[in-house]
Amino acid sequence: MSDKRYIYDLSEGDATMRNLLGGKGAGVAEMSRIGVPVPDAFTVTTTACVETMNLGGQWPEGLAEEINAGLKRLEERTGRTLGGTERPLLVSVRSGAVYSMPGMMDTILNLGISDESVAAVAAESGNERFAWDCYRRFIQMYGEVVEGVPPHAYEDALTELKRNRGVELDTDLSAEDLKELVDTFKAISNEHLGGEWTTDPVEQLHRAVNAVFKSWLNPRAEVYRRANNIPADLGTAVNIMQMVFGNRGDTSATGVCFTRNPSTGDKELYGEFLVNAQGEDVVAGIRTPRPLAEMREVLPEAYDQLIATMKRMEEHYRDMQDMEFTIENGQLFLLQTRNGKRTAAAALKVASDLVDEGLITKEEALLRIEPAQLDQLLHPAIDPKHGRKPIAKGLPASPGAAVGEVVFDADTAAERGGRGEPVVLVRYETTPDDIHGVIVAQGVLTAHGGMTSHAAVVARGMGKPCVAGASGIHIDVKARTLTVGDRVIAEGEVITLDGSTGDVYGEALELIPPRINEDFQRLVTWADEVRQLGVRANADNFEDASKARELGAQGIGLCRTEHMFMAQDRLPAVRRMILAETHASRTEALAEILPMQQQDFEGIFTAMKGLPVTVRLLDPPLHEFLPNLVEQSLLVQKLELTDGDPAELEAARGTLAQVKRLHELNPMLGTRGCRLAMLYPEIPDMQARAIIRAALAVLEREGETVGVEIMIPLVALSKELEVQRGIVERAVKEELEAAGKDLPVTIGTMIELPRAALVADQIAEYADFFSFGTNDLTQTGVGISRDDAENGFLTQYVMDRVLERNPFESIDVDGVGQLVEIGVTKGRAVKQNLKTGVCGEHGGDPDSIEFFQSVGLDYVSCSPYRVPIARFAAAKAVLKQRED
Ligand code: PEP
Ligand code: MG
Secondary structure, eight states, X not given: OOSOOSXXXXXXXXXXXXXXXXXXXXXXXXXXXXXXXXXXXXXXXXXXXXXHHHTTTOOOTTHHHHHHHHHHHHHHHXXXXXXXSSSEEOEEEEEEESSOXXXXXXXXXXXXXXXXXXXXXXXXXXXXXXXXXXXXXXXXXXXXXXXXXXHHHHHHHHHHHHHHHTOSSGGGSOHHHHHHXXXXXXXXXXXXXXXXXXXXXXXXXXHHHHHHHHXXXXXXXXXXXXXXXXOTTSOEEEEEEEOOOSOSSTTOEEEEEESSOTTTOOSSOEEEEEEXXXXXXXXXXXXXXXXXXXXXXXXXXXXXXXXXXXXXXXXXXXSOEEEEEEEETTEEEEEEEEEOOOOHHHHHHHHHHXXXXXXXXXXXXXXXXXXXXXXXXXXXXXOGGGOOOOSEEOEEEEOSEEEEEEEOSHHHHHHHHHTTOOEEEEESSOOGGGHHHXXXXXEEEESSOOTTSHHHHHHHHHTOOEEEOOTTEEEETTTTEEXXXXXXXXXXXXXXXXXXXXXXESSOOOEEOOOOOHHHHHHHHHHHHHOOSXXXXXXXXXXXXHHHHHTTOOSEEEEOOHHHHHSXXXXXXXXXXXXXXXXXXXXXXXXXXXXXXXXXHHHHHHHTTTSEEEEEOOOOOGGGGSOOHHHHHHHXXXXXXXXXXXXXXXXXXXXXXXXXXXXXXXXXXXXXXXXXXXXOTHHHHHHHHHHHHHHHHHHHHHSOOOEEEEEEOSOOSHHHHHHHHHHHHHHHHHHHHHHTOOOOXXXXXXXXXXXXXXXXXXXXXXXXXXXXXXXXXXXXXXXXXXXXXXXXXXXXXXXXXXXXXXXXXXOOTTTHHHHHHHHHHHHHHHOTTOEEEEOSGGGGOHHHHHHHXXXXXXXXEEOGGGHHHHHHHHHHHHHHHHHO
């Protein structure tokens, strides 16, 4: 055998072969290896899929032969023949990527049933109805999924037959009815496929495998991969498994279970089953499944076997498992196991409990937490004091609260949600085709389906609130209304979902800030023991600073002062200051602003006393402080036309002339950062004084104050920093001397221009610290204006994979990352102990944090609600670094 293989038999795989066999393939192989009952199978590797994609859809040489040989071996092991007239072998064909990925091809069941084998299936099972039921299901699944026949074609025929027979349920149809349905279905397939529908099971198997390959590239899978940062070139494996039947009568069943509650993490029975049903019935929500606890009465032996297997699987994988099972004539088979998707709350509880149970270490527990997912715990919940009555109730499928306008289809949700409008996606049930709408919706409400329905699973994975199976609601997609009793809610009206209770409210409810629970507290403390990066917050008012501190921030890494200039009560003085033509009038305007600035700083310093606070001096886009050019021109015109007050007209003209003089074509690259302070040194002078006075006032009042760090923004030249440092130092010295006090004050700069990074050694001469402003460093390093690009080509670039990630969300390691690394290295070459941090958006992004750890920054600074995420991410970064 050549060293490249495309097929592995069940007995040849194990859990370590996930990259080759996909999660499902490796999972079943591992179960079989440890003696858990699994139907026999073989797996087509991800390599086969990748090579097929690379060959433009052609199979690589030898693949078809290997599949045939794998099939032969499976036939020999089972003593059956695919589609045979005696002891026929039926198989399922399933996709199985390396990472669990909703959105790919639906499973094909019963492949191998045909005109030749159906009689043998009937004879063997002693159940003719069962055989014909399998056959009609197969034609439908194969036609829809592999050959692309529109689903309604078969569904309509089934509905019509039921109507003709006067029955409601599929199960009320007789063997004869189903036989007739098979003929109708075959005719439908022939009609849609121009008579080319193959009835040869081996050919069908090949086509099904190929359809799985193709589904890797389908749009819904692509959307999912993008949302979850799964590389596009991994490919999927294909699992071909002997069928076992949950629809063989009342001692057969099919179901799904979790070894713990995936919403809360509690160690309790969680799952659903359906007697006399086949796999997809449970997830598709066609019949309402029963809670697992009831299985104890109905199928006691299989139940005991299942409970024992659940325990065993959890101990083996040392993690919560999500399992699919089938019971055929009382005999349990596991079809799949994987680490269960869970909410952030459940992730923390499970990790914490597994440590207590001695199954994992604290470090492993930390590695299990997905920091970005914790975001959902940091989101608001419904204020319990609302006193409103829910209009409907469904299952609490994914916790959290969502308020938004009702929309009835995923495209509308994607369009409106993409524009940042809060929408709630309301569907009868969701399918993988809805994924792009779910991603941007605040929450999802379905009328149908259980705790393991598509909507529930996907929403939990994304940390979105979801209420599933709210059977009291009626959705009319055409009329675009949602009706509950006599209340009609039209598209665009606001509702509130409580994914933790299943309640639906017909109005917008107040939300309250999130609370951090015990498990969170426990794990984040472990994270703090491991991490090396400090975690600070970006905050520029008392409330945000207090919140940041509550969430564990070790200081403020960026206090922007622009907002303080923009407040309505200050803008007139700020404008006068900027438009002033003499030093005296500028100083006068600034003197008015100083006490207000001081007051702001006192608030922040009070909240952060005992910790360091980096205050960044004014970084203006100049135009934001000035009257708008067009509006000012119109005002002048209006005054001219209406013969208004001559003094007013003259003043307006004067302002217009100044606005024109200061107007900039590229404000982003204009008089920003320290450049305005270079023109008007009175500004940094005033700010430095306000900072020191505030720090001293807090010291006086509270008995302690903050570590003052004054930061000069957007420096490109070392001379700029030299000059600015001089101005600040002088003001600080004078203020301290006047107060007769001493305070340690450090002065540093932002590194947010490529030139600054490249000459960081020169700049470091004048800096006590560097804080990388990766927002501007990305804008100027990549040459992309964020505000313009995010609504335009940048989104397209990410969709087309010209860029893997939006570089404003996650740092562009190769380019901008290199600038950061150069900046750190050059800066430290001059000052060994130069403190370095980051305060761009990337400071709260787990992947970027991993990078910042690798280049040896001292701290990251992010928005207050991301502080806990950063604490976990920083710990994970250390653990991963140790692993490498
Ligand atoms: C930055 O550029 O990364 C930064 C933090 O500054 P701002 O976002 O205020 O420009
Ligand atoms: Mg900046």
